[in-house]
Amino acid sequence: MEAGPPGSARPAEPGPCLSGQRGADHTASASLQSVAGTEPGRHPQAVAAVLPAGGCGERMGVPTPKQFCPILERPLISYTLQALERVCWIKDIVVAVTGENMEVMKSIIQKYQHKRISLVEAGVTRHRSIFNGLKALAEDQINSKLSKPEVVIIHDAVRPFVEEGVLLKVVTAAKEHGCSDYDLEFGTECLQLALKYCCTKAKLVEGSTDLWKVTYKRDLYAAESIIKERISQEICVVMDTEEDNKHVGHLLEEVLKSELNHVKVTSEALGHAGRHLQQIILDQCYNFVCVNVTTSDFQETQKLLSMLEESNLCILYPVVVVSVHFLDFKLVPPSQKMENLMQIREFAKEVKERNILLYGLLISYPQDDQKLQESLRQGAIIIASLIKERNSGLIGQLLIA
Amino acid sequence: MEAGPPGSARPAEPGPCLSGQRGADHTASASLQSVAGTEPGRHPQAVAAVLPAGGCGERMGVPTPKQFCPILERPLISYTLQALERVCWIKDIVVAVTGENMEVMKSIIQKYQHKRISLVEAGVTRHRSIFNGLKALAEDQINSKLSKPEVVIIHDAVRPFVEEGVLLKVVTAAKEHGCSDYDLEFGTECLQLALKYCCTKAKLVEGSTDLWKVTYKRDLYAAESIIKERISQEICVVMDTEEDNKHVGHLLEEVLKSELNHVKVTSEALGHAGRHLQQIILDQCYNFVCVNVTTSDFQETQKLLSMLEESNLCILYPVVVVSVHFLDFKLVPPSQKMENLMQIREFAKEVKERNILLYGLLISYPQDDQKLQESLRQGAIIIASLIKERNSGLIGQLLIA
Numbered sequence: 001m002e003a004g005p006p007g008s009a010r011p012a013e014p015g016p017c018l019s020g021q022r023g024a025d026h027t028a029s030a031s032l033q034s035v036a037g038t039e040p041g042r043h044p045q046a047v048a049a050v051l052p053a054g055g056c057g058e059r060m061g062v063p064t065p066k067q068f069c070p071i072l073e074r075p076l077i078s079y080t081l082q083a084l085e086r087v088c089w090i091k092d093i094v095v096a097v098t099g100e101n102m103e104v105m106k107s108i109i110q111k112y113q114h115k116r117i118s119l120v121e122a123g124v125t126r127h128r129s130i131f132n133g134l135k136a137l138a139e140d141q142i143n144s145k146l147s148k149p150e151v152v153i154i155h156d157a158v159r160p161f162v163e164e165g166v167l168l169k170v171v172t173a174a175k176e177h178g179c180s181d182y183d184l185e186f187g188t189e190c191l192q193l194a195l196k197y198c199c200t201k202a203k204l205v206e207g208s209t210d211l212w213k214v215t216y217k218r219d220l221y222a223a224e225s226i227i228k229e230r231i232s233q234e235i236c237v238v239m240d241t242e243e244d245n246k247h248v249g250h251l252l253e254e255v256l257k258s259e260l261n262h263v264k265v266t267s268e269a270l271g272h273a274g275r276h277l278q279q280i281i282l283d284q285c286y287n288f289v290c291v292n293v294t295t296s297d298f299q300e301t302q303k304l305l306s307m308l309e310e311s312n313l314c315i316l317y318p319v320v321v322v323s324v325h326f327l328d329f330k331l332v333p334p335s336q337k338m339e340n341l342m343q344i345r346e347f348a349k350e351v352k353e354r355n356i357l358l359y360g361l362l363i364s365y366p367q368d369d370q371k372l373q374e375s376l377r378q379g380a381i382i383i384a385s386l387i388k389e390r391n392s393g394l395i396g397q398l399l400i401a
Numbered sequence: 402m403e404a405g406p407p408g409s410a411r412p413a414e415p416g417p418c419l420s421g422q423r424g425a426d427h428t429a430s431a432s433l434q435s436v437a438g439t440e441p442g443r444h445p446q447a448v449a450a451v452l453p454a455g456g457c458g459e460r461m462g463v464p465t466p467k468q469f470c471p472i473l474e475r476p477l478i479s480y481t482l483q484a485l486e487r488v489c490w491i492k493d494i495v496v497a498v499t500g501e502n503m504e505v506m507k508s509i510i511q512k513y514q515h516k517r518i519s520l521v522e523a524g525v526t527r528h529r530s531i532f533n534g535l536k537a538l539a540e541d542q543i544n545s546k547l548s549k550p551e552v553v554i555i556h557d558a559v560r561p562f563v564e565e566g567v568l569l570k571v572v573t574a575a576k577e578h579g580c581s582d583y584d585l586e587f588g589t590e591c592l593q594l595a596l597k598y599c600c601t602k603a604k605l606v607e608g609s610t611d612l613w614k615v616t617y618k619r620d621l622y623a624a625e626s627i628i629k630e631r632i633s634q635e636i637c638v639v640m641d642t643e644e645d646n647k648h649v650g651h652l653l654e655e656v657l658k659s660e661l662n663h664v665k666v667t668s669e670a671l672g673h674a675g676r677h678l679q680q681i682i683l684d685q686c687y688n689f690v691c692v693n694v695t696t697s698d699f700q701e702t703q704k705l706l707s708m709l710e711e712s713n714l715c716i717l718y719p720v721v722v723v724s725v726h727f728l729d730f731k732l733v734p735p736s737q738k739m740e741n742l743m744q745i746r747e748f749a750k751e752v753k754e755r756n757i758l759l760y761g762l763l764i765s766y767p768q769d770d771q772k773l774q775e776s777l778r779q780g781a782i783i784i785a786s787l788i789k790e791r792n793s794g795l796i797g798q799l800l801i802a
Contacts, residue, residue, distance in 0.1 A: 218613070218623035225622030334743070335736035342735075342801075385794025393786025399798050400743075 050133030053157035054122025079160035348396030451534030455523025480561035749797030
């Protein structure tokens with residue numbers, strides 16, 4: 001079911017949601033269940049999610065409502081939608097946004113190709129927004145494309161890291177438990193809403209660290225770092241099939257492996273129409289090191305770039321491509337190859353439009369094995385830095401190891 | 402009193418400390434007061450702080466105890482000590498660390514030149530650690546260099562952003578209030594400790610957003626981003642006094658100003674023994690752009706580097722220096738200057754030892770004014786990226802705008 005980038009090892013946060021910051025925290029794991037129940041164990045036939053996203057984010061200290069704040073140039077709410085979309089058994093996702101943000105939201109859905117999303121007008125309060133979402137799901141109109149759900153999950157638009165396990169727990173609990181005083185005592189807003197307007201039962205279930213809520217500016221920083229870390233867990237070294245290329249390519253691969261622990265380093269040939277490479281792209285590897293050994297042109301790199309552009313890989317996350325060129329600085333001074341290699345600036349501008357971050361890397365290739373190891377190590381450090389930071393301000397630069 | 406880097410605009414977090422995550426949060430603003438009182442309004446004659454730092458950080462999900470986790474290569478606890486050191490009326494700071502971390506702690510104090518610090522052995526529990534700290538302060542030995550305080554502030558080692566205002570509130574409250582049931586009802590650990598062992602009064606006072614506690618890995622990410630932001634609020638453009646240098650230097654200064662809003666851009670000449678520049682360094686500007694116009698040597702940059710090395714500026718934070726060189730790419734292809742400019746790699750390695758991050762930047766200087774503006778703009782974007790990320794993996798690189 002894991003359709004997203006490989007999850008990074010994150011610390012386990014103990015305790016139920018109510019150990020979180022505020023009452024609103026509870027809503028993430030509060031679920032509304034219609035009177036029609038479901039078999040325990042299995043998740044129900046029809047589950048929908050309602051995302052109240054009408055907030056104006058005054059606590060964030062930034063003009064943009066926090067659900068629209070960019071992380072790696074993509075709005076926060078798009079990450080939340082992505083997390084819910086991954087769960088195949090959530091049939092409909094209803095987002096409540098204010099009228100003034102309706103167009104923004106539509107363009108986000110289009111740009112990031114979100115599926116199963118319906119929009120409703122947000123209310124003046126969070127309660128009202130949830131209510132409008134529920135109403136849209138409850139309405140039994142012929143021309144409504146929404147299927148009436150058995151269970152509705154209320155999920156904050158600003159909790160981007162929710163995972164299927166937690167959602168399943170919520171849905172299962174929705175069947176198994178009635179409403180407890182315990183919940184009410186803690187005054188969970190949307191539990192009360194559920195009781196008041198929807199003649200439903202409700203129950204508080206345990207959350208996880210993934211449920212943390214982006215509330216303050218520092219949370220945006222944390223979210224960006226977590227996402228950068230998640231998409232930096234695999235590097236693919238791409239090389240053509242010529243023997244000497246493969247040789248130095250594999251040397252670089254080895255050094256990358258030893259320098260970057262915890263990072264999966266694979267290698268793949270571009271030859272044979274890159275069938276295997278296609279699979280690596282499908283498996284969502286977001287980092288590529290393209291080896292162009294003795295050549296100072298970009299044939300290999302351009303092949304890779306076209307493959308990436310044809311794929312959907314770059315829609316959700318910026319993909320890093322490092323075009324590596326080897327050169328014996330003793331025999332050929334770097335300057336001699338500069339003119340040609342400077343072309344990379346133009347390529348980089350082009351592919352940035354498609355969310356690909358292209359950098360050039362010239363690695364010294366001395367005869368002395370020990371010196372070669374050292375320059376490879378230096379190259380690995382630079383590659384690691386570029387992948388870690390995904391700094392769009394430095395695209396098209398030719399770095400030297 | 403603001404001795405640190407200029408604080409960045411952070412959102413206001415409402416509510417008292419008890420709206421924080423756990424009971425332990427309260428301790429940050431709980432203060433222990435001996436029976437000897439102080440005049441209201443004024444802060445007392447003798448204030449000391451005790452930092453329990455014996456934790457093993459199991460929730461962090463990393464082997465290193467969180468108080469020793471590096472942020473910009475400096476351990477977290479050093480930032481907390483720095484925050485307390487800034488407060489002149491805190492006479493003694495007692496840190497409780499486990500025996501096995503005693504040497505690590507000593508080396509941290511030495512390396513970052515922390516003052517007014519005493520170390521005691523941590524206890525098996527947080528309570529015991531605080532108690533050991535209090536005992537060291539209470540002891541009335543001739544050979545104890547600690548002065549017996551009127552008020553002791555208990556502060557978590559993993560709350561690096563505490564500011565003087567909050568500490569003053571705590572100390573004032575220590576005088577003005579007795580111990581309330583309210584506090585006890587919330588079971589604030591160290592309030593109970595205070596009552597049980599130290600025959601003191603205690604009171605819970607309001608905290609601020611700065612008091613947030615580094616608990617999980619994501620908090621380390623947030624802390625690093627906040628610190629990077631704080632030390633990136635000012636850039637000084639350094640140029641020598643020759644007319645043409647000043648001209649292009651000021652052009653770059655203007656573009657930096659327009660490209661980087663919210664960042665203070667100043668300029669200073671290196672001439673006249675750089676008297677004013679000394680002041681800018683003393684005022685803790687952590688970012689320098691050194692303009693070497695037509696030259697492809699590093700005279701200006703080297704002068705600046707020696708000034709920085711002589712100062713204490715680099716002890717606490719990595720200082721970014723961008724050595725800028727202008728070149729009309731039409732008349733002189735960049736490659737022609739490369740050999741010479743590549744020297745920067747060696748300089749960069751040297752000064753990295755002193756916590757200076759040196760990068761080279763070659764800016765195209767065409768006759769066409771519009772093109773010049775564009776390459777200056779490109780240069781500004783690169784400078785901004787280097788300052789924002791402080792990426793030590795890319796030091797010594799020669800970037801091209």
